[in-house]
Amino acid sequence: MQTTEIEALVDEMARNARYASLALATAPREEKDRTLRALADLLENSVSPLMEANGKDLEAGRAAGLSDALLDRLALSGERIGAMAQGVRQIADLDDPVGEVLETRERPNGLLIRKIRVPIGVVGIIYESRPNVTVDCAALCLKSGNASILRGGKEAIYTNTALAALVTRALEEGSLPGHAVQLIPTTDRHALQCLLKKDAWIQCIIPRGGESLIRFVVENSLIPVIKHYKGVCTLYIDRAADLEMAKKLVINAKCQRPGVCNAIENLLVNEAIAAAFLPDIARALVAEGVELRLDESAASIVAAAGDIPYIPATPDDWTEEYLAPILAIKTTPSTESAIEDINTFGSGHSDGIVTADEAAARRFLAGVDSATVYWNASTRFTDGFEFGMGAEIGISTDKLHARGPMGLNELCTYKYTVTGRGTIKE
């Protein structure tokens, strides 16, 4: 496509999304749920055309030399399509977040002020290879009354186009505006740049993907962005920790699924218990296949304990998101120094303390400036499902609007309605 064609296309899509969003904002729950259930049925009944479209992406991906890991993320199967359909039905079953009265106040002059949950409006979702994001995000935005504009990755363009066509058919069946969900049909980066300037029509951008994609979005967007760059999560083992519990939590937080953002990358151990704890946890981690990167103090204790393999940590280790079975470990003198360390090097995602000392725990919970702070629990629970939200569109490490796991409520904003009896300002 020509540059000017792209510009005209994105502008038209953004305008159409805005009009659709106004209709969607007051759409009754039944229409939204009927559309979602129609989409789930369409997905289940479209396995072979979806697999065919996906085959084209996989073929192009292989030709382009994509890694096996990326090809796996891209690949659909009957099972994966069934899981998508099931996810959409679960979203249909959730309560409608729109219209809930969040606060009511009556003023001395008789004004009745209500704060009401309403959709954000138009949400732009920018994502990379995983095609299930297309369906998940479309469904979450629809349920929360938002129009969405989806911009997926080049690798999944055939699959995403086929999925978006099903969404459009479902919108028809549910009698909702066809522009309520739109996929940008080109992965030209200029289209993304145009989209990020449409602040007259689009109210929120959610980028999902690697740090460089997210940075590009933040640098180019006039529209508010909700994001998390990375998850550099830390567990701090306090001097008053139950060391058996600590061991269990470290292993779970690091090893249960090392490739996700709420797995820990750093371990801080209070100096007072380092000698008692470090050799044992180091052995256990190595047995799980974890590579250890130790500061000098931790290294001297582990080295003294005998034949445990480790690598000396470099300064970069304290800020790196490994997403892999690697753990950076250092000792620290106090709860206060642990708090400072996490606030300096962490990413504000999920951090925890293991301790039996309630006062230390309270200081840690208050002092650590992260979206989710844990006491005697694995950091792996930072997740919309684990939080009981029933679904999640992502996790935010931003301070503004939404922080931590984002479900349907976080895809909404609020408005005030004010009712008077001819009330004027004196």
Added chain:
Amino acid sequence: MQTTEIEALVDEMARNARYASLALATAPREEKDRTLRALADLLENSVSPLMEANGKDLEAGRAAGLSDALLDRLALSGERIGAMAQGVRQIADLDDPVGEVLETRERPNGLLIRKIRVPIGVVGIIYESRPNVTVDCAALCLKSGNASILRGGKEAIYTNTALAALVTRALEEGSLPGHAVQLIPTTDRHALQCLLKKDAWIQCIIPRGGESLIRFVVENSLIPVIKHYKGVCTLYIDRAADLEMAKKLVINAKCQRPGVCNAIENLLVNEAIAAAFLPDIARALVAEGVELRLDESAASIVAAAGDIPYIPATPDDWTEEYLAPILAIKTTPSTESAIEDINTFGSGHSDGIVTADEAAARRFLAGVDSATVYWNASTRFTDGFEFGMGAEIGISTDKLHARGPMGLNELCTYKYTVTGRGTIKE
């Protein structure tokens, strides 16, 4: 100052603000209130040095040819300084928003999840000539546990510097970090540009001022911005309106203080009552000194009624914020067309319907996509004090984070704390 000096200075201020914000986030209410009361006393005891500093700004302003209106906004007086001090004491009296438990949920696995109100962190306030903003914003940020970086206008630099020095003394007296409130000592635009890139240290920017300043901030900021560009507010007089009530509300919403953002700039009149309502309201508005800009349909009715002066409206009139005794008026066939008109031309600030028809009112309240929507009340109530927030830092027409009047709660975000008993993810 040299460009590199400015860069180094802003970077250091932003870092220092971040460190101060971490201390401030857990500062007990008593320390914050003691600091605020000390500031109020210092203001009252510093009338003559403040007037002296303000005199330099006024002199420079006169030399630069500032308008009388601008000079008046800039000028301090004993009374205005007293009002500032009183405002600060009122903020001290407000409840501390920090630490409130907003939600609690216990999960089947025993995890106790609490959602807790916490400060945003570091807030940058960008504003123009009015020096009372320096004190108001410093006090509101302090009370809500946020560090602030203030960047005032060139016209008020001496006054702002003198006021900021008092804030610093008050922080000392209250034993709070001196960097909790910092004024950028230069009004070089490069300093503002640097500030807007410090997303590693600053979490929120609030610009207050004209549309071009706010647009500059949005275009240059990597940090989330909360703003309102302008207030193009509309009252819609429905066919089922009580016309006496409608007249009273229109006069109040337009004339009580025409220079503010929640005054109306547009009036929509249902065609069914236009002939009955328009001549009467037009005469009343003209008697109040209001200039009328009428669409063809409204003009033909008003012209037929005799000698009422008006100007034909141009397309720009429907989107212009006059901030002056001017009102654009058009007729419209229905509540639905009024909703569409407001969603197309309005600024999403404050809009209202006057009607005795509850069903029409409900459709309007739901359908108008504005931060505050009124039924049978003047739009002039969109204000933190009128909403019972006790204070306001501004009004947002954004969808994200805060919408409408912003008080102390809106200067906060939330965090989750999660307590387990050695709970791991299965």
